[in-house]
Amino acid sequence: MAEKSINEISPDLRRLHTKASEAAQRDNWDYAVALYCQVLEKEPAFYECRKSLRIAQAKKGAGTSTGFFKKMMSSAGSSPQIAKAKMALNKNPTEAMAIAESVLNSDSNNTFAHRIIVDAAEAMAMPKTAVLSLEVLVHASPKDKALVIEFANMVAATNGKAETAEHYLDELIRTSAFDPDLAQAQKNLSACKILDEGGYNALADGSGSYRDILKDKAEAVSLEQEKKVQKTEDVTERLIGEYETRLETEPDNLKMIRSLAELYTQKNKFDQALAMYQRILDSNPGSDATIERAMMETTVRKFDFEQAQLDATAPDFAEQSAAIVAQKLAYATAECQRRVEKYPTDLAIRYEMGVLHFQAGKIGEAISEFQKAQQNPHKRVAAMNYLAQCFALRGMNDSAVRTLQNAIKEKPVFDEEKKDLTYQLGCVFEKMGKKAEAIEQFLIIYETDINYRDVGAKVDAHYAGQ
Numbered sequence: 001m002a003e004k005s006i007n008e009i010s011p012d013l014r015r016l017h018t019k020a021s022e023a024a025q026r027d028n029w030d031y032a033v034a035l036y037c038q039v040l041e042k043e044p045a046f047y048e049c050r051k052s053l054r055i056a057q058a059k060k061g062a063g064t065s066t067g068f069f070k071k072m073m074s075s076a077g078s079s080p081q082i083a084k085a086k087m088a089l090n091k092n093p094t095e096a097m098a099i100a101e102s103v104l105n106s107d108s109n110n111t112f113a114h115r116i117i118v119d120a121a122e123a124m125a126m127p128k129t130a131v132l133s134l135e136v137l138v139h140a141s142p143k144d145k146a147l148v149i150e151f152a153n154m155v156a157a158t159n160g161k162a163e164t165a166e167h168y169l170d171e172l173i174r175t176s177a178f179d180p181d182l183a184q185a186q187k188n189l190s191a192c193k194i195l196d197e198g199g200y201n202a203l204a205d206g207s208g209s210y211r212d213i214l215k216d217k218a219e220a221v222s223l224e225q226e227k228k229v230q231k232t233e234d235v236t237e238r239l240i241g242e243y244e245t246r247l248e249t250e251p252d253n254l255k256m257i258r259s260l261a262e263l264y265t266q267k268n269k270f271d272q273a274l275a276m277y278q279r280i281l282d283s284n285p286g287s288d289a290t291i292e293r294a295m296m297e298t299t300v301r302k303f304d305f306e307q308a309q310l311d312a313t314a315p316d317f318a319e320q321s322a323a324i325v326a327q328k329l330a331y332a333t334a335e336c337q338r339r340v341e342k343y344p345t346d347l348a349i350r351y352e353m354g355v356l357h358f359q360a361g362k363i364g365e366a367i368s369e370f371q372k373a374q375q376n377p378h379k380r381v382a383a384m385n386y387l388a389q390c391f392a393l394r395g396m397n398d399s400a401v402r403t404l405q406n407a408i409k410e411k412p413v414f415d416e417e418k419k420d421l422t423y424q425l426g427c428v429f430e431k432m433g434k435k436a437e438a439i440e441q442f443l444i445i446y447e448t449d450i451n452y453r454d455v456g457a458k459v460d461a462h463y464a465g466q
Contacts, residue, residue, distance in 0.1 A: 351373035
């Protein structure tokens, strides 16, 4: 079911849509919502109406006081309507979407309803509709990597406005360790942005093709290949050759130089990659801290690659492997300490330093860094998770429990991060001998993901013992 524009719907529904828009202009949000829903009941693929409905739902909700019980019901996803929509999702996604919209009419930020709409929209081949709800979900959980990538890829697939997705993706990349999935999503968005800024998306009405307005056909092929999620070896090599050639005529194109560095890293050409990053720093001493971080991550990957090349059958394999691991940790710690001193107020680097101390078993130093890092809103929950683990290692189990419980309170959505916090809390309770409290935490995970770590075995053993 392809999404439809206003010119593709019947005159009667156009008039009803106009009536709804007039009600919205008068701030009569209840009436506007009701009329928009009537239109969508007949034409669920009418994207402009869906977009207007989303605005009206938010405006209507802004003027309504949401009680505590309602918030609890929303966050728990326990609404009977949500359950009904989930049941309808596989057999009748159109019905599931309509039910979810009815939930949003009274609770415009209900994450469970928006998730259902995303899944239903994908089943109905309505990607722009999915983007509307994904944006709400990402706004609620900006640190959920899988969700941010899903949002970015969907925006890229629809050739939509990339700025919002780019903001969330860049922030996640800035505050996280190097992640190839995040990097690829960023490349997809960049390609989408090139199309949009060049005016190529304006040809989507069928009057032409973006190939017609690119400089040449080779550039079109290059752009399409860059958008692919999985690059083949020959494409990567071709892109490297293309960028190396362009480097001779565009020596100051820092964006291209950085892309070349990333491509070198993908091909395990670490020294060439580091040389490109250094070229950026030399030509622009004011480059942000992400370049220095990229250099550190590339060097760490070089150590990992060297370790992977060792002969596992060699008699001194264990010693060689341990030596590389020690060198890698020493390098990463020294480099991170240098950046801490250079950027003392960057709390994301403090978090990195804490993780390295934790890995080295320097628990006191790790606690100090995580206590600072938790002041960064983007690292707060992750820092609290590590803090709790540090407390537990020192036998300070009560402090670990309090820290984990506080972190869990700050997570409205049960994503992977909250799942890990819940698991850690169960483990601390287990360590304290509080079996009932421990199994309660493991059951929370079990009910949504039986295969998470050893949760299935723990819960099954508990009930077998009864």
